[in-house]
Amino acid sequence: MGAIGPVEAFRRRLEERALAPLTRTGRGYYLLVGGLLLVVAWGLYAYTSQLREGLVVTGMRDRIMWGLYITLFVLFIGISHAGTLISAILRVTNAGWRAPITRMAEFITVVALMVGALMPLVDLGRPDRILNLLLYGRWQSPVVWDLLSITTYLTGSVIYLYLPLIPDLALCRDRLLQGAPRWRRRFFRVASLGWRGTPRQRRLLGSAIGMMMVLIIPVAVSVHTVVSWIFAMTLREPWDNPMFGAYFVAGAIFSGIAGIILLMALLRKIYRFEEYITARHFVNLGYMLGAFVLIMIYFNVSEYLTTGYKMNEEVAFHFRQLFAGELAPLYWFYLLGGLLVPGLLILLPATRSVAGIVTAAVLVTLGMWAERYFIVVGGLRVPLMPYEAASYAPTWVEWSIMAGAFAGFGLIIALFCKLFPLIAVWEVAEHHEEEAVRVPRRVALAWAMTRPEGPERAGAEWPEPVANLEDTPVLGGGRR
């Protein structure tokens, strides 16, 4: 066996590292999955008690009829923007650095949508009545729009997750032959669609990814816009707001970026992906997070200034409950902890590190949960007739179901880690290969521009090539 070039060595290391979670499972993994299963089971127990006794076991009543469940619905649908939207935007703009993180981003989307879409069902005292929506739903109802857009987005996200997985599934099919259970080998064989990396297959896959990456962006935007319209189509302060759609989409991308950063940090640490997911990825996503901090502040100022300037009775009530009343702790936490502090952590060079950006992402996620809560509950607290404001406090059933939902989210991701490579091996390898070609060209150009003139010029030498291109692999295996 002859010497291998740096590109091939990188590829082998990458394959080994990316496939390691599929082949090796430690005790910690089983403990984690066991813990998550326990929480999910507890959530299911709480849900059965809600099914048995009705919504009376929750804190929701006739006036505040949406609470923690709808808060979670909006939060999860928001986080689902992480993936597809960010991955698609980075693909469309051909941002090469995206390669190691797109798989995680796309997967967050699918899992968050699956969990989020369950929440309105949980919110129904009689979930069997969801059929009424299908049988008797009216086109004029935003709830029907929501059902359609979420179904469309979920389907599109699954396709968009699957397409770039195909070459990696083929890699699993070819590499994980020994010791893998039969069902797994069969799964990889079927799911890889007989991928052999032929030029025609590559062309077809490229077309499919191209179509989906362009399509998924407007679909994702439409989903969160429609989610916002469930609120904004009512005559209720603070939901009666024409910019709610844009505000929700911005909030969704914001929480989505935070979601990716958190998952990235976690998986990088557990599976030792430091070579592929570098500080540069965190800083780049941190910049995106920082940009959205500014956008969210802009939306907040714009909303409160315009409604506060007119200050009708409902707005006055809403401002009181947000700034100094029952919801004030959540609001100020959102503003200071969820926007201002993360912004500073990203802005200041001293804290613009992996740890600083992960801290910012944790704060943003908590802050956005708080924001969703006071949008949903705060809106329903505003009295529309001259009576006292209603109050709402989630019960143990709601907290348990919320814990179960988060545990379910974690559980599906944990299971995914054992089924699919978490890093898009072929994309990372291709990007590395392109860089390996591009860098010597850049160096050569720089050398040509700076090489000495006159008698010294004859003695100047070309720099060493970075990669041995004869030994460079291409998409789906093979040699140049």
Place this chain on the structure above:
Amino acid sequence: MRPLVAGSRIASLLALATLSVAGLAPSAGERPETLLDLRVPAAANAGEELELRARLTDAGGAPIPGVLVGFYSLAEFAGVSGEVMLGEGVTGADGVTTLRYVPRREGEIMLAARFPGSPAHGPGRAMGTLSVGPGPPLYRETPWIRVPGIVWALVALLSAVWATYLSVMVLLLLIARDGRVAAPEEVRR
């Protein structure tokens, strides 16, 4: 600034004068009694416009002109009952004031007219019952903004998205087929 100052002075003087008149006026117990008569149609249909008519007179039957009379319906909502104001009117020379009223629900509606009293006259109150029958639906069935064909446009848009998904599925089938028929020299794995 001068007219404003002058205006506020006049307002202060007027307020003082009103207080003085109120102070000189007889107390509620001593004020002459008033009689308020409320005329309500015996029956109507929901959505039909009616006229409520109230006539205010003194004990001797002489009309009391130029005073404000309120019209109310008695309502109960969410465990709270009370009078919901329908409108107000100033009595004419004949002591009569009227209000155009559209009942919005079926059933018996209790209506009331109330004169709160004035320095010269005691308060008066009258009640009546209106029996409301069914009428046409009062909610607006069509939206305010009507874009012709908007539903079909949205259905077409949605169909286009799903058609794209379908075409991607076709591409996947082609990928699978190519994997089966590819020549060995084309295979890169």
